[in-house]
Amino acid sequence: MATSTTRMLTGNKAMAEAIAQEMERDERVFVLGEDVGVYGGIFGSTEGLYARFGPGRVRDTPISETGFIGAAIGAAAEGMRPIAELMFVDFHGVCMDQIYNHMAKIHYMSGGQVKLPMVLMTAVGGGYNDAAQHSQTLYASFAHLPGMKVVAPSTPYDLKGMMISAIRDDNPVVFMFHKSLQGLGWMTQLDASVGHVPQAPYTVPLGKAKVVREGTDVTIVAIQMMTHAALEAAQRLEADGVSAEVVDLRSLVPLDKETILNSVRKTHRLLVVDEDYRSYGMSAEVAAVAAEEALHDLDAPIRRLAVPDVPIPYSRPLEQFVIPNAQHVYEAVIGLVRQ
């Protein structure tokens, strides 16, 4: 039996390692947020940092998102490189003014004079019956507002590489990590939450999508957890003689239109899968990009699969019904290729 030299990490450890390595490299980098210290982050994204860097650089804050996200903005304007954690993206309502009126706009309003090199990381996603106030993805709510980069990595490898890129970026970056991909003991264990992560620091570029599976009959553009649903569906489709290409969007802003369009021009069919609400969301954005720039390459109407426009329900069968899964993706593709 061959000895594997490939190091495997969970999503949360990949994130925490990225932050630790950047804190080591650059003393301006620090972390603040609720329970990021001793607890290590409710979703483990700052695990081990407190013990290593102490309370000065890994700061537990009171429950006051407006206050500490605003403070991160003020510190970033002074040349620091803060990483603030908004524990659940669902809580953005209590601090959205700081995010979209200040974090996103100060660079522009100052004519480019003020840089805000900060990361706002936040947990997204459902699938564990936490209901309407703790299960949203809200990708589009942030992607819609100009002035901040928005990323949603789907593997431990990308979590590390994109976190390092986000910290080094001179712009504000909203880093949305999926709870189910953190590999936490108190959630359903998914194979996707563990993956190969090199020890040495590396970057994964922001604004670049990735073709994670090559195919010829249909393009499935997916975001974060939906990438894994799409990959599973693609495997089953293969048995039916359907070759699906899967594009993991990874970055919502800037959007990598080129990778989407190249794929659509090759396969001539497009399905977009999103764990966010259907209306006015990322699935509409990707569909519009394809319609505007590759309509004549399409052999069938574009399809979208997303959460129907209802808050995320609590009860298990209800939640499983609204969040797209591999079966839903499989059925949607079958419908698309038989058209």
Next chain:
Amino acid sequence: MYETMVKIRYYEESMVQAYAEGKQPVFNIGAGPVPGEMHLAAGQEPAAVGICAHLRREDTVTAPHRPHHHAIAKGVDLRWMTAEIFGKETGLGKGKGGHMHLFDPAVKFSCGGIVAAGVPHAVGAALAAQMQGKDWVAVAFIGEGAANAGAFHEALNLAALWKLPVIVVIEDNAYGISVPKQASTAVASNDLRASAYGIPGTRVADNDVVAMYTASEQAVKRARAGEGPSIIEIETYRYLGHFQGDPELYRDKAEVPALRERDPIDRLQAHLTENGVSASVLEELAARARAEVDDAYRFARDSAYPPAEAALADVFDA
């Protein structure tokens, strides 16, 4: 301080004139050389001048939507600031910010149009100073209406918790747009709110710049020494409406003329004269201030508008 007070007053009076251009006979907010809303601070000079006299270039100031007096007192470049207000490409933000969104990183000044939002930013600047081991301070100016907003409380709680070098200056001009202070809070004096965070609070009565200077000296010393934040509330007066064009139906017509009887610049002038400063020296300072303002307005008017496509730049740092 006298020169700065005169500069601010003359700047705002000049702005009254410039803003009115092209808006008559029908008042159209977007018309004329200075478009958009305009919030002027004539009468409120002591709040900004009294504390900024203690500040250095590397100290941070955040200001609200009525920011000209703070900007001038902090030493923001007057030409570039005025050009920004005129929407010109030579402006601080290349014409993208305007009068409520002035940013001058060279003197660490910023302001914004969302009430109380600058308080957390000052706290962050103070945190950066503390983490870097600098004795820099951050001052957040807000109106008395902002003391009722969540951001104020969250930010002060953090500042007190982490003993940050922050001073929040509350300008009590008695009105939040049209709503008088007593109709928006049951707290008579906002400096009393300091006790909620375990920090000192002071109230400066009667728009007195000398008293503001003295109260600020204590607060700035305390902050620089690493002893934490404080609140200063100053009773001040807004001679003009909340914005230019405000019909001011909410206040008695006799109120402003009565306030002007106790004008803070006149009082400072009297104070200086009593202390032996000659009239010619004061006139020289005033003339220099006015010349600087006139030069800034000329610069702004003579500057070009940015090309329209410039609107697409500066969303991200390349």
